[in-house]
Amino acid sequence: MAHASVSPLDNGQVTGGNELPASIPTPPPPNMGPSPPGLEKENIELFGFRMGQTVNSGFLLLSIAMGRETGLFDALANFTEPKTSKEIAEATGLKERYIREWLGAMVTGQIVESNETSTRFLLPPHRAAFLRTGGFGEEMTLLAAALPMQCSVFDKVLNCFKEDGPRGVPYKHYCGFQKFMNACSSAWWNRHLISDFIPSMPEVQEMLEKGIDVLDLGCGSGGASILLAERFPKSTFIAIDISDDAINTAKSTVTEKKLTNVTFLKMDALEMPEEKWQGKFGYVLAWDSIHDMAQPEVVLNLLHKCLSNNGRMTVMEVNAHSEIAQNVNMPFASTFYTNSLMHCMTVSLAFEDGQGFGNMYGRQKLMALLQLTGFNDIQTSVPNMSFNCHFLCSK
Template sequence: MREADPQKLDALVGRLVGDVGASVTGALVVLGDQLGLYKAMADGKPMTAEDLAAKTGFKERYVREWLSAQAAAEYIDYDADTDSFSLSAEQAMAFAEEGSPAFFAGAFEIVRAMWLDEPKIADAFRTGAGVGWHEHSKCLFRGTERFFRPGYNSNLNNSWIPALDGVKAKLEKGARVADVGCGHGASTVLMAQAYPNSYFFGFDYHGPSIDRAREAATKAGVEDRVVFEQASAKTYPARGYDLVAMFDCLHDMGDPAGAGRHVKETLADDGTWMIVEPFAHDQLKDNLNPVGRIFYGASTMICTPASLSQEVGLGLGAQAGEMRLRRVALDAGFTRFRRATETPFNMVFEVRA
């Protein structure tokens, strides 16, 4: 057995304690989110455990233990003088306000799916087979919508589409848009709400997600201009789209270049392919940071298995980087590829024939 450096070992154990604490707290975030505990505290008023139990109808002993754990994680504030708990404005944005640009509870549902589906991924490690998106636990689909929606709320119509050459003007005048890999339709509905003269078509191979997307369109009152259909990225119908968008899904596809060739066939003259992908540098060493840690982990458990379950099975991964994505676009027959804009979590590319 090799001799360990005591200081390095202490530092590692300290990080592990933090990570175990984060894992435990993640389960409690899911619990509090599903039970509506955060939303019951959203107004910021201090509450004792008894107060919260009375407001929610849950048993005080359980509520107190949950509150104590949340306070230890600094996700909820605690006042020892009054033995009361409260959500700060910032904490409410992260845990209680679904429309907030900082809402984070959905991310923990994605993590929950990783734990639930770990045996499937372990089998895939042994066999080399993939695990399709549809084979995951349902909380993944719901969590993905809730996690990505705040970023789309903040950026899609405010900065991403305006960064594309001439696209905003087309949408304002009236255009046809395909949202490929639309999932629950959050991005599709947001665009439809912002551009009332345009028509939108959302496609996803996952039938239950399409059903949910249709419900979302009806709830938003845009069902007259939004059509959702079950179809893959290589089979969705061609309708001369002015814009084809793919949000955080190209790297999940087994044959992204093949999907790109189909995009080229379905675009109108002078149409645009917008690719939104997780932010990543081209070299691994430059992605060894907190954001890269999350994306590589999700890629191991969700994205790469999804790609390997399909034909070709390229396995780009969630940290593909601009160079590999550019190669996909060029292999698909496009000649113009540029990074239009970016956020700390996403890169937005404009692709043209």
């Protein structure tokens, strides 16, 4: 696979954490879908039609999530000829009546095909290759499966809108979030982290080969650190996260794999031991985690102190512009804004001093913040098949 290209950004003067540098070359967005058509001639009828399509697609997503979580897509992908709902039930151990209703959504949603009497059903091979576990559409089905999880906190987020409501919704209310994030991230890590992402940074790969200390900030269930620890046995990895569930899952995996060069710690990023870790790490990895922090500027200041003089830091964040109007043509922008509203922004605001950056904080504001906290020689790239923009920084 082709390595992601890295192009230097303009390191202009920055006068404040919320101001944008005068000119920053913008990495192209990932090619994940078509741009919306022009809406300049839209009338109420056309808008109503578009809203109807949106609502219908939203409900269809719930059934797609059900197909992933029940294993029905995997089961259908293994069939080479049409099957009845009863045969599908027998093969999966699931209830036929529920399968039949689910198939109704899948057929009318043009995902599963049926005969004229709706008695036999088939998932076409090209759709099966996209929808099955580990398929080409893994990230899409994972996003669909995130919808029910977000719905579980709908009323809590709704209450936060009120002037006298709570500031945010704490992490503890997001059941299953760590499992979702680990699956979503691992889908990309397993394909690209070792094969082409690390090789796109020759200086980092060379340091990892020789042996350095690495910090994984907001490690979740540890997928990235475990892959790196296996690949680079001479390096030592410390991975931290605020979630008990995530850290416990990571520790269990390390025990199973008998890895001795990676340690997982439950720790708030604001509690990193500044004196003990000063200048310790040759590489810092912050993957989709900075925007969730209560105080990103304070965290980045700490990371700057923890990084060795010749060290490098990877910050991965959604490849968005910092201005809403500039994201109109960004594929899946509405998905990311909604995810930010329902999780990223509100979990940050749930802390008393949380700033609520959200995952659409954007390239320009993130660049300004990195420069403000002392990082330089900042290079940016769009990793292979990723929604993210990669900021590679030095001290």
